[in-house]
Amino acid sequence: MHTHSLLYIIFCTLGVSAEFYVIDDRIGLGREFDGIGGLSGGGATSRLLVNYEEPYRSQILDFLFKPNFGASLHILKVEIGGDAQTTDGTEPSHMHSKDDVDFYRGYEWWLMKEAKKRNPYIKLIGLPWAFPGWVGQQTQWPYFFPNITANYVVSWIIGAKQHHNLDIDYVGIWNEKEYDATYIKVLRDTLDQNGLTDVGIIAADGDWGISKAMAQDPYLNDAIEVIGVHYPGTNTVKEALWTEKKLWSSEDYSTFNDDIGAGCWARILNQNYLNGRMTSTISWNLIASYYEDLSFGGDGLMTAEQPWSGHYVVESPIWITAHTTQFAQPGWFYLQTVGNLTQGGSYVALTDRRGNLTIVIETMTHDHSQCIRPPLPQFDVSPQTVTFQLKGSFAHVTELQVWYSKLDFETKNATLFQQRGPVKVYNGFFTLKLDVDEVYTITTVITGNRGFYKEPPKSSPFPKNYSDDFKIDNPPFSEAPYFADQTGVFEYFRNVTDKGLHAFTLRQVITEQPVTWARDADQTISIIGDYNWTDLNVSCDVLIETPNTGGVFLAARVDQGGESVRQAKGVFYWLYSNGTFKVTNDISGHRVLAEGLSGTKAGIWYTLTLSVKGYFASGMLNGYPLWKNAVVLEPKRGWAALGTYSFEYAQFDNFNVNAD
Numbered sequence: 001m002h003t004h005s006l007l008y009i010i011f012c013t014l015g016v017s018a019e020f021y022v023i024d025d026r027i028g029l030g031r032e033f034d035g036i037g038g039l040s041g042g043g044a045t046s047r048l049l050v051n052y053e054e055p056y057r058s059q060i061l062d063f064l065f066k067p068n069f070g071a072s073l074h075i076l077k078v079e080i081g082g083d084a085q086t087t088d089g090t091e092p093s094h095m096h097s098k099d100d101v102d103f104y105r106g107y108e109w110w111l112m113k114e115a116k117k118r119n120p121y122i123k124l125i126g127l128p129w130a131f132p133g134w135v136g137q138q139t140q141w142p143y144f145f146p147n148i149t150a151n152y153v154v155s156w157i158i159g160a161k162q163h164h165n166l167d168i169d170y171v172g173i174w175n176e177k178e179y180d181a182t183y184i185k186v187l188r189d190t191l192d193q194n195g196l197t198d199v200g201i202i203a204a205d206g207d208w209g210i211s212k213a214m215a216q217d218p219y220l221n222d223a224i225e226v227i228g229v230h231y232p233g234t235n236t237v238k239e240a241l242w243t244e245k246k247l248w249s250s251e252d253y254s255t256f257n258d259d260i261g262a263g264c265w266a267r268i269l270n271q272n273y274l275n276g277r278m279t280s281t282i283s284w285n286l287i288a289s290y291y292e293d294l295s296f297g298g299d300g301l302m303t304a305e306q307p308w309s310g311h312y313v314v315e316s317p318i319w320i321t322a323h324t325t326q327f328a329q330p331g332w333f334y335l336q337t338v339g340n341l342t343q344g345g346s347y348v349a350l351t352d353r354r355g356n357l358t359i360v361i362e363t364m365t366h367d368h369s370q371c372i373r374p375p376l377p378q379f380d381v382s383p384q385t386v387t388f389q390l391k392g393s394f395a396h397v398t399e400l401q402v403w404y405s406k407l408d409f410e411t412k413n414a415t416l417f418q419q420r421g422p423v424k425v426y427n428g429f430f431t432l433k434l435d436v437d438e439v440y441t442i443t444t445v446i447t448g449n450r451g452f453y454k455e456p457p458k459s460s461p462f463p464k465n466y467s468d469d470f471k472i473d474n475p476p477f478s479e480a481p482y483f484a485d486q487t488g489v490f491e492y493f494r495n496v497t498d499k500g501l502h503a504f505t506l507r508q509v510i511t512e513q514p515v516t517w518a519r520d521a522d523q524t525i526s527i528i529g530d531y532n533w534t535d536l537n538v539s540c541d542v543l544i545e546t547p548n549t550g551g552v553f554l555a556a557r558v559d560q561g562g563e564s565v566r567q568a569k570g571v572f573y574w575l576y577s578n579g580t581f582k583v584t585n586d587i588s589g590h591r592v593l594a595e596g597l598s599g600t601k602a603g604i605w606y607t608l609t610l611s612v613k614g615y616f617a618s619g620m621l622n623g624y625p626l627w628k629n630a631v632v633l634e635p636k637r638g639w640a641a642l643g644t645y646s647f648e649y650a651q652f653d654n655f656n657v658n659a660d
């Protein structure tokens with residue numbers, strides 16, 4: 001007390017605003033810390049990552065997952081692919097139909113294994129956004145038969161173990177959609193019956209509403225291990241606190257990953273606990289590894305959207321994450337002594353209960369409305385001097401490590417995750433001068449480390465000439481490089497009875513509408529290339545498999561995908577199995593630019609060629625002109641694409657594009 005008053009007098013005399021903050025574990029601890037995570041999926045957000053060449057791909061994975069290197073994430077959450085568009089693409093299901101099962105589709109299995117390789121303690125979460133049509137019995141309602149959906153989800157968890165030796169720690173319900181209490185209980189029973197008693201249910205990846213239902217339904221309450229909410233704006237509700245369950249922000253951030261995004265992330269990480277008692281926060285998304293012109297381009301903790309060049313960027317949110325993840329682990333506890341700083345900003349403190357202490361301080365000023373979601377509490381921040389007093393187990397600490405970041409929203413000249421000389425603690429006291437837009441970690445932990453690789457290759461656009469004959473034995477992934485499915489699923493296909501030219505192809509394999517999450521198109525489509533492409537020639541061999549009513553297309557200047565794929569415009573050259581062709585300005589086929597007879601039918605391979613130059617497009621069939629000079633006023637640019645008329649099987653081979 002005496003020392004307090006003395007220091008206070010000194011500071012006041014100097015005209016510096018100074019404030020005391022006590023860090024003490026004798027009054028009891030706060031909640032258990034469950035870790036910081038990243039979300040791959042919802043959807044297809046890591047699509048381009050898998051196609052990076054080594055060593056770049058491993059370097060990127062190190063920045064995300066390797067302990068004491070970069071973001072050092074504690075949790076990896078992935079989408080359980082449901083064959084439907086879930087924001088930036090579709091992710092394939094392990095069961096396209098009820099008799100089909102394959103645990104080697106997509107890239108989430110691979111990503112989980114890479115994460116585990118680097119950090120065996122990383123927690124894994126699976127969550128469905130969409131479901132194959134058969135799961136919902138063609139109703140768009142996945143709870144029609146709760147047992148079918150539960151068996152489907154549990155089969156994913158069992159397959160993860162059997163085929164990839166991955167232990168899934170938590171599973172969710174249906175991302176940001178309605179939950180069904182009966183389904184949650186059936187899911188719990190199904191997990192238990194399969195010996196998966198350790199797999200916890202997170203519910204319901206929406207708002208706090210479920211906590212009220214839990215208060216009224218003890219069986220529902222028992223079934224749920226974690227209340228997971230999205231974009232809580234750092235706040236919780238009293239009903240959630242009353243459940244005494246773990247509270248998580250199971251999806252958060254969703255902001256462009258520049259310094260402004262990093263500032264939002266710094267606030268969220270501290271304040272989700274401070275204001276909302278949430279003990280885990282998961283970033284949507286893990287890594288911006290999808291074509292930038294899709295929905296929410298450039299979100300994520302870092303950027304890797306150019307596998308063709310090897311270029312990637314370790315963005316500032318990686319280092320903001322490190323401020324917490326490298327100095328506190330799941331199983332540590334928050335202290336009760338956490339709070340706001342009087343001149344703005346916040347601090348949290350955590351301990352391993354064995355003498356280690358980590359304090360994370362943030363003083364972010366920037367306009368909170370820039371955090372796309374959620375709107376965070378607003379308050380002014382100004383420079384301040386703070387004095388911490390360590391008590392209880394920490395009273396005898398004499399020195400603390402210091403890690404420092406400062407964001408600069410104007411010059412964009414940030415200092416990120418820099419180790420500074422240790423701070424001396426005198427009789428339990430230490431003082432810091434805080435400026436605005438800073439993050440400090442003050443800690444007993446000495447293993448902090450800023451990982452480093454030499455600069456990756458320079459950024460370069462997608463190659464102007466690109467081709468793929470899909471001829472590959474045992475492909476490492478089910479999807480061909482750079483093709484990003486936006487409705488339907490396009491997989492490598494091996495026709496073992498075909499001894500001729502088309503034994504290896506790319507095949508669209510979804511034959512009924514899934515239980516969707518976003519507004520998938522009625523057609524299937526996979527995009528590729530550069531959004532800035534204007535004039536180009538694209539050709540592809542195509543095989544319509546459905547007689548009479550089937551069809552396929554090849555397209556250029558496709559201007560939209562993701563959640564707005566239904567509105568995609570471009571130049572779409574369609575070939576049908578009823579002997580006709582069409583050229584349309586949109587994927588939905590309403591704006592017809594040309595049409596006529598083609599003599600085409602199912603079961604025969606054709607070569608389609610589409611040329612677009614300025615305001616004109618023309619098309620060939622098997623090398624002969626079929627139509628020409630169709631007038632294309634807009635769009636001016638976009639990706640190349642291929643796809644089908646409906647949810648139907650069809651194959652593609654010898655894809656080739658030349659752009660100007």
Ligand SMILES: *[C@@H]1O[C@H](CO)[C@@H](O)[C@H](O)[C@H]1NC(C)=O
Nearest residue numbers: 144145146147148149151152
């Ligand atoms: C699911 O439950 C329904 C009736 O509720 C039953 O008819 C069906 O056989 C069950 N299916 C499975 C896969 O258990």
Ligand SMILES: *[C@@H]1O[C@H](CO)[C@@H](O)[C@H](O)[C@H]1NC(C)=O
Nearest residue numbers: 274275338339340377378379
């Ligand atoms: C911290 O300050 C913000 C902004 O004034 C406020 O909304 C929040 O309730 C405060 N939190 C605590 C734990 O005092």
Ligand SMILES: *[C@@H]1O[C@H](CO)[C@@H](O)[C@H](O)[C@H]1NC(C)=O
Nearest residue numbers: 352354355356357444445446
């Ligand atoms: C802190 O953590 C380290 C490693 O995690 C451990 O070796 C040490 O005993 C802990 N306690 C203190 C007081 O540093």
Ligand SMILES: *[C@@H]1O[C@H](CO)[C@@H](O)[C@H](O)[C@H]1NC(C)=O
Nearest residue numbers: 406408411412413414415416
């Ligand atoms: C960026 O900041 C560093 C110190 O943090 C300083 O040395 C450098 O001059 C700054 N550069 C610019 C362009 O402001």
Ligand SMILES: *[C@@H]1O[C@H](CO)[C@@H](O)[C@H](O)[C@H]1NC(C)=O
Nearest residue numbers: 463464465466537657658659
């Ligand atoms: C691309 O292909 C076109 C024609 O196929 C050829 O004329 C051109 O030289 C190629 N460009 C590059 C960069 O390889």
Ligand SMILES: *[C@@H]1O[C@H](CO)[C@@H](O)[C@H](O)[C@H]1NC(C)=O
Nearest residue numbers: 495496497498499500603651
């Ligand atoms: C596989 O190839 C055989 C022989 O060319 C052909 O008859 C059959 O239709 C092909 N199957 C598929 C699914 O394309």
Ligand SMILES: *[C@@H]1O[C@H](CO)[C@@H](O)[C@H](O)[C@H]1NC(C)=O
Nearest residue numbers: 291292293461462530531532
């Ligand atoms: C397209 O061009 C614009 C400038 O015209 C550029 O800012 C953008 O990064 C380019 N997009 C791609 C995918 O290269």
Ligand SMILES: *[C@@H]1O[C@H](CO)[C@@H](O)[C@H](O)[C@H]1NC(C)=O
Nearest residue numbers: 548549550551576578580645
């Ligand atoms: C041919 O098939 C397509 C797709 O099923 C359909 O849109 C079109 O109307 C058909 N044309 C004729 C002439 O039957």
Ligand SMILES: *[C@@H]1O[C@H](CO)[C@@H](O)[C@H](O)[C@H]1NC(C)=O
Nearest residue numbers: 535536537611612658659660
């Ligand atoms: C497209 O093909 C036409 C005709 O063969 C050719 O004149 C043109 O240069 C090609 N354009 C590109 C971008 O390769």
